[in-house]
Amino acid sequence: MLYFSRLKAAAILGACLLGALLCLPNFWPAPNAWMPWRQIHLGLDLRGGSYLLMQVDMAAVAKEKLGSTVDQVRQDFRRTNIGYTRLSADQAGNRVLVQLLDPGQRAAAISALSDLLTPSNGPATLPDFDASGDGTNLILTLSQPALAARASAAVTQSIEIVRRRIDSTGIVDPQIARQGQDRIMVQLPGISDPQRIKTLLGETAHMTFHLVDESVDANAGGPVPIGDAFLPLQENPAKKVAIQQSVMVDGANLTNAQAGQDPQNGGWVVNIEFDSLGARQFSDVTSANVGHPFAIVLDNEVISDPVIREAITGGRAQISGSANAQAATDLALLLRAGALPAPLTVIEEQSVGPELGADSIRAGAYSLAVGFVLVIFFMAAFYGLFGWFANIALIANLIMMMGILSLIGATLTLPGMAGILLTLGMAVDANILINERVREEVRNGRTPLAALEAGYKRAYGTIIDSNVTALLAHVMLFIFGSGPVRGFAVTITVGIITTLFTATVLARLLTSRWYIARRPAALPV
Secondary structure, three states, rough: OOOOOHHHHHHHHHHHHHHHHHHHHHOOOOOOOOOOOOEEEHHHHOOEEEEEEEEHHHHHHHEEEEHHHHHHHHHHHHHHOOOOEEEEEEEEEEEEEEEEEEEHHHHHHHHHHHHHHHHOOOOOOOOEEEEEEEEEEEEEEEOHHHHHHHHHHHHHHHHHHHHHHHHHOHHHHHHEEEEOOOOOEEEOOOOOOOHHHHHHHHHHOOEEEEEEEEOOOOOOOOOOOOOEEEEEOOOOOOEEEEEEOOEEEEHHHHEEEEEEEEOOOOEEEEEEEOHHHHHHHHHHHHHHHOOEEEEEOOOEEEEEEOOOOOOOOOOOEEEOOOOOHHHHHHHHHHHHHHHOOOEEEEEEEEEHHHHHHHHHHHHHHHHHHHHHHHHHHHHHHHHHHHHHHHHHHHHHHHHHHHHHHHHHHEEEEEEEHHHHHHHHHHHHHHHHHHHHHHHHHHHHHOOOOHHHHHHHHHHHHHHHHHHHHHHHHHHHHHHHHHOHHHHHHHHHHHHHHHHHHHHHHHHHHHHHHHHHHHHOOOOOO
């Protein structure tokens, strides 16, 4: 039990040395940018920052689905020559209403809408819409399972878009997680004024390109022609532009967007690039409409409506109208990250000042230091030399735990610091258990070597059992928890692993080397 080969002893000491090397980056900044320098990151409660809780607008999700269904019904009926009137979306009832001109075409109409009325993902799923009504009335009701599936997908997609937008701003260690059915939690360490982030996340950033209806004056106060829309200019909301509702090119086909300056007038612009489909569509529409204005629409506002001077065939274009460099940079960032499937509303906002974070760090460091010193004093006072072996194992445990947390890039919060202190207590328990077992064997009259062998052997099973059960409990806590709870679970899980190593392996190695060197007649425990 106390025999260690040279190779095994070297491996144990090498593991301790590796833990110390991994822990070092927490005390110095990276000497070179290319060097891997992984550190433990401080959470919002320690570093200060902002907390945002946002809610996805589910009504907008349903509205967008109903709107796209109205377009699809119109296209299907035109394709199959089915006469209809009063095609509209009833958002309150989550349904689409349409009246057929000929009731005899009802069966043909339902057949034309087969894509909407049959499961879209195989026979096991339900269709998106249910058809009802009689005579000339046809009602397509959005099913609840389809709406729930679309809402869930919208939240998942929104989380990814939010992550891209925040990452593009250069914020370090943002925490983004789903909460409940329709909410997204965002923690921004080090950000005391989240206004710019709120502005970025508040933009849906759905960009489309439309032809302008030059036959209509949108500012004359007349009715909106069928197929058109009057949208305000972004730089002057009082002025409106009549655009054709048909989308000529969708912003989803953008592959890149970068802010820059126009070499001709020095103004700030956004240079955009399309994928192959977008480039072909952009080339077709600009080739066929030279001399006509072309509106660029972002979230139902016209950014600009420049006149097409020549066909643009290279898949690259330029959006002018940005007021300054910041506006152009933010617009490029939004376009690169992609459009949100639905608007986000901030329903809760909290800011933690850096002073409060500093106080939390100071209080946590004091509690950790005082607790550590008291534990070392206790072990040395009650177990003498064996207590100092336990103390060395305890220090190695703390260093290795910090090293592993640095390696995985963990975020340390106040619950995480509590987890470190709790781990140290558990590590002390393991060493106390070993020393008490050795004492019992000495009292029973065993020789020093036999007492050490029996003490470690009897304590070993108990330590493994208790730590493994605790490890399983905290793994479950990590899987089903969120936020600081998961941080606490990570700290404890790592601490249990290092505790098992230092208490049952490193402390035993130290005891073994001491016994071989001294061959004592009695154990000082």
